[in-house]
Amino acid sequence: MTLTPTSTAMFHGLSRSDLNTLNAEIVELQGRIATGKQDPRPSTDLLGAMRLSAAEERDTALSGFEENAARAASRLDQADIVVEEATNVMRRARDLALQSLSDTASPELRERITAELKILRDGLMSIGNTRDDQGRMLFGGFQTQTEPFADVGGVMTFQGDTGVPRLAISESRSIETGVSGQQVFGTGTPNGAFEALDDLIALLEGGTVSGLTRDGVLDGLAAATDSFIAQRTHIGVLSASAQQQSEFLASQRTDLAATISGLKDLDLADTILRLQEAMLARDAAQQTYAQVAQRSLFDYLR
């Protein structure tokens, strides 16, 4: 704007407003440095604000997925340990079966073995009724508050349901956080673990139950053991998958944290430079103003 000559009041007014603008900028930059954050108002950077909102929403979602994956992995690992124990129980039962069902086994030995088998059966039941670290039944399906296995009149009954709780571990993927107790223990099927133990005990105690043969009982025990091993493999696959997703999510979140920090945190070096620039401009403006405004033609009137 080159308007000459301008009025004296106008000159002072413009100088004042220029100095005010510079001072306001200095105060603003100083405030930013004090908080260490970018200006949160979207009007200062529309695109940045949109990106930040999207990144923050995604970060909260990923954090949820991460915790879900951790919970799934933890529950699956507990199931893995428990099913391994169950496998050991079945191996021991098979050893005992081989000993007791041999022709040379004495009645006393059979009696002792029968007693041990009953303890093993109780042990297997308590394995089936294991709780996770949150106190929830591992094998009850959706019935997490009631024990899934109960001895009803000498028959092992499954009281849970077939529900399989799942948790989301990404936008498009969810994972089972456990396995069905009915499936793991084969309850209600001829190859069920409890059924195999009950058959063995019945054979040792009476030996007259219809249709029970030594080989049949041994086959049942073997099938139940194999089923546990198969379940462990299944659980292992799920757990590995949860673990892998956990790591993937963690690395995604690290990247996201860098993005968020880039959008949110202040570029300190840049801001300090801008502050110095503004202060220099203000000093220069003050000095030139003082110089120019100091003298007028009146100073020369005598």
Added chain:
Amino acid sequence: MTHIINIGKSGLLAAQTGLETTGQNIANAGTEGYLRREVVTREAIQSDGVEVRDIRRAFDELLNARFLEASSANGAAQAFDVHVRELETLMLADQNGIDAALTDLFDGVDALARSPEDPGLRRGFLQAGEDLGMQVRGLADAIDARAADIEAEREVLAEQATQKLDALARIENELSNATSAVARNPLLDLREATLAELAEIVPIHTSKNAAGNLTIRLGTDAGGTILMTKGEAGRIEAAPDGRVRAFAPDAPAAPALWRPGGGVMGGLADAVMVVSDTRGALDAWSARVAQEMNAVHSEGVTPAGADGGALFLTAGWTGTPGPLQRGDTTAHVEILDEAAMPTGPLTLIRDDASSQWQTFDAGGALLGVGNSEIVLPGLRIALSGKALDADRIDLIRADVDAGALRFALNEPGEIAAGGRFLVTPDPANTSDMAVTVSGTAPPAAREIRMLDATTGAVGFFDSATGTQIGAGTLDAARQVSFEGYTLTLTGTLTTGESFALEASTGAPGDNRVAVALADLRQSSPPVGTGGYGLSFAEIRLDVGASVASGSVRLATAEAALNASSGAIASAGGVNLDEEAARLIAQQQAYQANAQVISVGRNIFETLLGSL
């Protein structure tokens, strides 16, 4: 010889006027709106010497008209900027707790999905839901308060504009009585300054007749309502939606509404739009949150086996006092049951004979009476304050009001985290085929069997008896409906495989609906549900975009105003250097003229001495 003395005297007087005028200019160097005076001299006509023809104000009609326009534009930009910036601040994450409340709510849902039976987590979810409702209501109220502030400001401005019009009319009358330039000039300065103040409030168009009498019109062209003419002033009132109602001095009829495009009033009109758009967007957002989350929750069952109810309610009632209300009673409406409440509007009328408020519906039917409380189906109206006979309060129902958003559940047991159905694949199934079910629960246990994978024929059987009770064919979306529920088959369709279907009675560990609710944290592209944090951020961004465009507008307006007032200052302002130079010149002229008189006297005395 008196002739030369007279010439000297006229020069002396002209120089004196010049000195006085310069002195006046210097004295007013800092006076706002003061225009430099200039002495216009000419050669004396009837005698020799010089005479002062006029003391002229350095006024430029064109520059001034441009300045009034720039003032209007700047006033508009300033007012808009202030209010949208305040709105932007309200929308910031650290000013309202909506972002944090949403995160808490979905963290709560996530936790619930991990342990649906945990009563502590259930309570946490209730807390987070209530908090979100509270934060949204708080923001809605804050936006409403902003709107009310703008309304109040517009009322004050209309009053101020009317006062300025009165002042201008008075100045016009005084001007018609003042005859000398010395008397007129200060009045003209005052008129120009008052016009500038008026133009800052509303855009005006000025015109002058041959005698210099001013006519002011509303708007930037000559077609607007006359606000002041012939020393008579009209007035301005604020009308709804940012508009104004302008009354001409002699207007007999009700004036038309006009939306100012400039001035502070125009800036406020634009701000009113942004504020009401933002409020509308918040209403729509609340409605979406409520509707989508309610839809998912209604698919669930509570631990007690009951169907999931609404999570959020959005309906609200606003009470407005009738125009003739003399008392100060206010009505507060509490919604007991949204489904049962009347559609409204309702009218409350005070009847002193019975000392009661009577409630009428739109058709004029009496719905209920009460003094401090009226209970209607689904509603409780609480009344407080002084009531006078025939006072009236109108209650308007809004089905979607962010200011009324509230969480509907009170007990942890009301949360329906579990699914309504339990689908169990037959142990003999080998494929990855799976069934998902939505809708109402079946009357009894059912078996679903894929009869023919190629034709998509599905059979339904009673699980207890094994008898077939129906059949259907999958549509393009692989769906088939039966007995009020809809099955969706996924995976590889395999003939002969079957699933057992039973109603779920609310197993404590069933987290399926909690998982579905947690899915709403982020938007799912094909369906478009969820993602509330981001869509709230979009509302905030829209306000930010208004602020950004407002500050560009402000910068442009300020530059234009500076240029325009610079032009006026350069043409008519006081420059002290210039005045000093003039002072020297006039002092010299004064001295020279005094010298002329002195020479005249000397000659005269010499002449006398020689006699």
